[in-house]
Amino acid sequence: MPFAHITGWGMAVPERILTNFDLEKIIDTNDQWIVEMTGIKERHIAREGQTTSSLAVEAAWKALSVAKLKPTEIDLIICSTSTPEYLFPATACLVQDRIGATKAGAFDLLAACTGFIYALNMAAQAIKSGSLKNVLVIGAETLSKFVDWTDRNTCILFGDGAGALILQASDVPGGVMSTVMHSDGSGADLLTLPAGGSKNPATEATIRSGLHYIHMDGREVFRFATRVMAHATREVIAASGILMDDVKWIIPHQANLRIIDAAARGLKLPIERFVVNLERYGNTSTASIPIAICEAAQDGRLQKGDKFVLVGFGAGLTWGAMTAQWTGVMEPEHIIRPNYYRLFARTRSLLRRLWLRIEGIIWGRNKA
Ligand SMILES: CC(C)(COP(=O)(O)OP(=O)(O)OC[C@H]1O[C@@H](n2cnc3c(N)ncnc32)[C@H](O)[C@@H]1OP(=O)(O)O)[C@@H](O)C(=O)NCCC(=O)NCCS
Numbered sequence: 001m002p003f004a005h006i007t008g009w010g011m012a013v014p015e016r017i018l019t020n021f022d023l024e025k026i027i028d029t030n031d032q033w034i035v036e037m038t039g040i041k042e043r044h045i046a047r048e049g050q051t052t053s054s055l056a057v058e059a060a061w062k063a064l065s066v067a068k069l070k071p072t073e074i075d076l077i078i079c080s081t082s083t084p085e086y087l088f089p090a091t092a093c094l095v096q097d098r099i100g101a102t103k104a105g106a107f108d109l110l111a112a113c114t115g116f117i118y119a120l121n122m123a124a125q126a127i128k129s130g131s132l133k134n135v136l137v138i139g140a141e142t143l144s145k146f147v148d149w150t151d152r153n154t155c156i157l158f159g160d161g162a163g164a165l166i167l168q169a170s171d172v173p174g175g176v177m178s179t180v181m182h183s184d185g186s187g188a189d190l191l192t193l194p195a196g197g198s199k200n201p202a203t204e205a206t207i208r209s210g211l212h213y214i215h216m217d218g219r220e221v222f223r224f225a226t227r228v229m230a231h232a233t234r235e236v237i238a239a240s241g242i243l244m245d246d247v248k249w250i251i252p253h254q255a256n257l258r259i260i261d262a263a264a265r266g267l268k269l270p271i272e273r274f275v276v277n278l279e280r281y282g283n284t285s286t287a288s289i290p291i292a293i294c295e296a297a298q299d300g301r302l303q304k305g306d307k308f309v310l311v312g313f314g315a316g317l318t319w320g321a322m323t324a325q326w327t328g329v330m331e332p333e334h335i336i337r338p339n340y341y342r343l344f345a346r347t348r349s350l351l352r353r354l355w356l357r358i359e360g361i362i363w364g365r366n367k368a
Contacts, residue, residue: 004124005175005327008069008166010062012055012295013044013159013281019154027152034156035279039257041233042233043159044127045144053085055162056140059290060099064319064340065134066329067166068342071099071345077106078123080115080139080286082315083146087196095138097352100345104136113253113314114190115139117179117322120165124176127169137166146193148213157212157255159282163290177265177307178239180232183318187224191315196339225259228319230266234309236321244269246307247323249296251315253312254278254288263311275301285314297326303321304328 019042020031034040046055064071079092092106111118116139122155123135140162147155168178194203195211206212229252237244250273252260257278264271275292284291289310296302306326315318 001128002130002169002171003173004127004167005172005330006324007168007327007330008063008065008067009164009290009294009297010059010066011161011163011291012058012062013291013314014046014050014055014268016045016047017042017344018045023156026149027155029152029156031178037256037258038157039276039278040156041279041283044161045087046142050142050160051085051090052081052083052140052142052162053098053180055160056091056095056138056164057098059140059162059164060095060136060138061338063164063166063224064099064341067168069134069166069168071101071213072103074101074104074134074136076123076126077101077104077136077138078109078119079106080109080111080119080137081141082110082112082115082193082285083141083143089141089245092138094302098345100348101136102348111122111286111314111318112316113283113285113288114181114312114316114318114320115314116163116289117310117312117320118318120167120322121179121181121320123167124179127167133169134135135167136164136361137167138162139288139290141285141287143214143283143285146212146214148210151213153218154216156213157283159284161281161284161287161291163287163294164230165290165293168330170330171209174305174327175257177242177323177325178236179320179322180236180239180320182232184317187317188315190220190224190317191215198214200358222256222259225255225313226262226266228313229259229263229311232321233263233267233309236309236311240323242307242323245339247306247309248275248306249273249275249301251275251289251292251296251308254281254292255283255313255324288312302326302328302364
């Protein structure tokens, strides 16, 4: 059975930073309250025209370049997001076109902030079954577009960003080990974007009532999160047949420092064993774990052979955890030139669009 190795990683966040002090100017809040209650100091906010797919594409190019993998070698793209570009088509398809992943299947996965763990697991299972070799897994969000900037309960929490990993098949032991996934839909209304779907399609009334924004019962979500984080971590470590002492890093969903603190206390681990960067990004939902992985890889905290745990929770309710062993950069079979592939992807996309039009004209005429 092949192993599923993480061989490429990349992240992208908007350049624009919104600090707690900036928020003080638009809503009734203050830096001290936000830092004490969440640990967040600033977050990145997409500018106009910057979208979930544009951040996803930027992160994907970086991941491909680290893995030295051609876009044409990708078998599947999974984009985990709760803020897709459209209800359909899938944001993953937009990424497929933009990077020129000519032979890849592509779909979106929605498990909110736990989504990246779910998506990585789906990719790893496909690789371990022998059916796929190279999978691009992306977590990408532009939550700022769905936040009510007059609601101080939610707008202080969220930020925008994307992270991407390349998973590759190899006979060498390592990579993704075990995963646990859980859900409890009885808590669906605790964190939700109520309108825009088939239950509440967009109407003047839904817009007027603010139903196209994120609604959250912060207290209940907090209670749920502190209950499941330590439990899921223990569960996945047991499923992997390893010990807590074998784990070098815990990489949690970056929602709130107090939630991570509670998990650390529950696991009787020092907070230093956790990768934490939420003070600079806020909660970027499904992008938070891959962004944290990228930073830990870039600054050398993650070293070849290190075992680590990913653990997250979110709307749904969903929660889950994964154990994996860090592979680092593999020896490439060939050198790729990212700029060449960017140009190829752009040209291919333009020609494909043109060809679809021409085909439409030809077939349309024949029909008439
Ligand atoms: C959002 C959160 C920080 C709020 O903390 P809390 O202890 O639940 O706070 P409450 O909403 O009960 O409000 C406590 C007080 O702070 C005030 N307050 C709320 N938001 C505030 C803000 N942004 N600035 C200043 N004061 C604020 C409230 O009005 C309330 O004041 P009162 O006691 O005078 O009525 C916390 O609930 C949380 O982090 N929940 C988890 C959310 C999460 O992680 N969501 C994403 C999941 S993926």
